[in-house]
Amino acid sequence: MENFTENRENLDDVSGGAATGAEEAGKTGGSTLIIGGKVFGDLDAGALKRGNPLLADDVLVTGIAADGFVRFTAAESTATCEKARIIHGTSALATAALGRALTAAALLSSQLKNETDSVSIQINGKGPLGKIVTISDVKARVRGYVANPKAELPLRVSDGKIDVAAGVGKGFLQIIKDLSLKEPYIGTSALVSGEIAEDLTYYFAASEQVPSSVALGVRIGPDPDGKEPFRVEKAGGFIIQLMPGAPDSLIDDLEKRIGGMPSVTTLLAAGATATDIVKDIFKGYSPEIQSSHWFGYVCGCSRGRMQAALAAVGRKELTEIYEDGHGAELCCNFCNKKYFFSTEEIGEMLARPPAKPEGTGEEPDGGTAES
Ligand SMILES: [Zn+2]
Known part of the structure; x- marks a missing residue:
């Protein structure tokens, strides 16, 4: 065999x-x-x-x-x-x-x-x-x-x-x-x-x-x-x-x-x-x-999923991005779609960390953050 x-x-x-x-x-x-x-x-x-x-x-x-x-x-x-x-x-x-x-x-x-x-x-x-x-x-x-x-x-x-x-x-x-x-x-x-x-x-x-x-x-x-x-x-x-x-x-x-x-x-x-x-x-x-x-x-990425990926960088990094004041752009590795999160949105995330979205059995879509 x-x-x-x-x-x-x-x-x-x-x-x-x-x-x-x-x-x-x-x-x-x-x-x-x-x-x-x-x-x-x-x-x-x-x-x-x-x-x-x-x-x-x-x-x-x-x-x-x-x-x-x-x-x-x-x-x-x-x-x-x-x-x-x-x-x-x-x-x-x-x-x-x-x-x-x-x-x-x-x-x-x-x-x-x-x-x-x-x-x-x-x-x-x-x-x-x-x-x-x-x-x-x-x-x-x-x-x-x-x-x-x-x-x-x-x-x-x-x-x-x-x-x-x-x-x-x-x-x-x-x-x-x-x-x-x-x-x-x-x-x-x-x-x-x-x-x-x-x-x-x-x-x-x-x-x-x-x-x-x-x-x-x-x-x-x-x-x-x-x-x-x-x-x-x-x-x-x-x-x-x-x-x-x-x-x-x-x-x-x-x-x-x-x-x-x-x-x-x-x-x-x-x-x-x-x-x-x-x-x-x-x-x-x-x-x-x-x-x-x-x-x-088909790429199943979404704003919610990307936000979860952004949150996953950790509170310290997120605070740095917030203080930098330029917002953050994430790009989906699978479809190259870009998602922009403003400083205000990041501020809200820091104030109220978002709950994990449903279906996180899968890894986040490997987004890369640029501030
Ligand atoms: Zn995608």
Whole structure:
């Protein structure tokens, strides 16, 4: 079983893909999502009907196969990764790395149950990208950031692809699952490659003792409108996990099938859906789709939450900011939205420390204060 670590590395490429650009541009939908003055994607009527009006048009599917010996989750995450690129103004390298980590967070959301649960992936590498953090809730509302969004490296000489491994560097990976219990579950493992999919495969084996196959891919191509240096053309991935007692023949066969597959982004670019991809992998093993829903990049920050983050700097610091008389600006790390608190408001906070807002099971949104 330990051999079941095959995964799809090096999925990024920088190929042209004009055909897929036309396909994306030609998409029609109900309403348009506009972020930061930029028009972004369409919300189609289906997404609205499914009760997910906030979100873009990515799809997450989960299911089982081979008499329940296999659980799978697959995602097309193109819109999520493109939204991350727009929000953070990421370089090609950072787009690929953050996109993979966001896709992984969406995939891991299938392991959550309650409305208040969340899962966070923290990639602490020593490479030029710095720390990468992504978070998902049970509905795969994902968000994330990378410490150095502009970091860039030359394409890898060996295969001409984006060198995510070098961008991430050596270090460790943490998965934090807040399952609405007293304490969050925290698992840690070494970064064995920096390509993220391989690192997660290793994490599942080392930290959770679950043989897994993880694929994550972000394909970057030219902007059809020529306004942006590039855009995310296709992104997606899957996590396949074996349950205890899975027969060796099944493991061998899946290794062969997955090893011989084109990359997820190649399949998506050819018109396959996330469902098509898993159905194809498990052909003959009675794959059963158990859920399929829309998801996207959503930040849940609010003035109240940011005020709580500001209060958390401590009374002494807050008093200094008050006395400084310039107020405080906090920027949400996940969506770059800025929140300004005036000296008067800070004075009120000092006079009457605010009660903790509801749902603080999650860390504050990592706002950074500037006075
Ligand atoms: Zn935010």
